[in-house]
Amino acid sequence: MAGSTTAERGERQQESSDPPLTRRRLRLPRLRTIIILSIVLVLLGAGSVWLLYGSSWLRVERVSVSGTRVLTPEQVRDTADVPVGAPLASVDIEAIEARLRRELPRIDQVDVVRAWPHGIGLKVVERTPVLTVRSGEEFVEVDRKGVRFATVPEPPKGVPALELTVSRSSSAAASLRRFGEARLVREAVRVAGALPASVARGTQVVKVRSYDDISLVLTGGTTVDWGSGENGAAKARTLHALMKASPRARHFDVSVPTAPASSGS
Structure with a gap:
């Protein structure tokens, strides 16, 4: 099996002779990129949290009711007790559904949905007497x-x-x-x-x-x-x-x- 050529041995010697400072300089741009990307991601995350929970743009302004027959929309809306003015993302959907089923037994099914950017929808199905x-x-x-x-x-x-x-x-x-x-x-x-x-x-x-x-x-x-x-x-x-x-x-x-x-x- 043929050994290394003189040129190859020279290249390896040259690489091994590169000073540590040069290698560190090559790694610095990579490190800076990672740091910048990390900062951008943190800022985006903080901005998203502020947008969802801290800003006035995505807050509950209206509550709509559909599907009522015997019950009135006002009864359903009052019982749901949706926190108007609260951040839309913080509304406890499951708690509202449980409260409606518990306090209005005429309701057979209920679906509480977020209607971005400012609404909550209450979709109910009433029980039918047989x-x-x-x-x-x-x-x-x-x-x-x-x-x-x-x-x-x-x-x-x-x-x-x-x-x-x-x-x-x-x-x-x-x-x-x-x-x-x-x-x-x-x-x-x-x-x-x-x-x-x-x-x-x-x-x-x-x-x-x-x-x-x-x-x-x-x-x-x-x-x-x-x-x-x-x-x-x-x-x-x-x-x-x-x-x-x-x-x-x-x-x-x-x-x-x-x-x-x-x-x-």
Whole structure:
């Protein structure tokens, strides 16, 4: 293997003979660049923090509300208690959402958003009642999840009443002990949600005697034995077909959808 040439050995000798001062001078521009960039980054960071939290440019000036139906925008805005005048970046979004859900149970979903540069948006979705429960002279609204969320002086139109009348029979009592009142209410909600649209509009009362003994009272006094909340889609189809086939009937039984029955005229 050939050794180093005379020229190569000379170059290496020249490099090794460069004084330390020369090498330090080569490194100085690099060091200055790093220092300058560091200072610039610090200044940019400090400026951003000041812009977000210290300046008057990005502060809350307005609060908008959307999605209300029964609640008023003023109710939502007052309950949210957004700190007007505070830096927009410092507003505690999660705390506002939690406060609205806690103090306004009619709200099912809420989304609090920053609307740069000066706004906060409150987007709410209210619960929709599917049943009402009488409580003295008032009515409690129940949503599709079985949540009792509001008490009103008059029942909302088109929303059936729930009658939870567990009979004294041993089977009904056992049903109540096993499932509890909250579960029976959810079953009633489940039934109400499965009704055909034409039947739902005319349903006045959903009666619950036990888990598997749920019935309906329709406009005009027509009754329907629904059974449990299971197989709701099949029961809905069967009821729709049965009512078309027997329009004068006063009672329908779809508790066993494969063996329905109707009676009365």
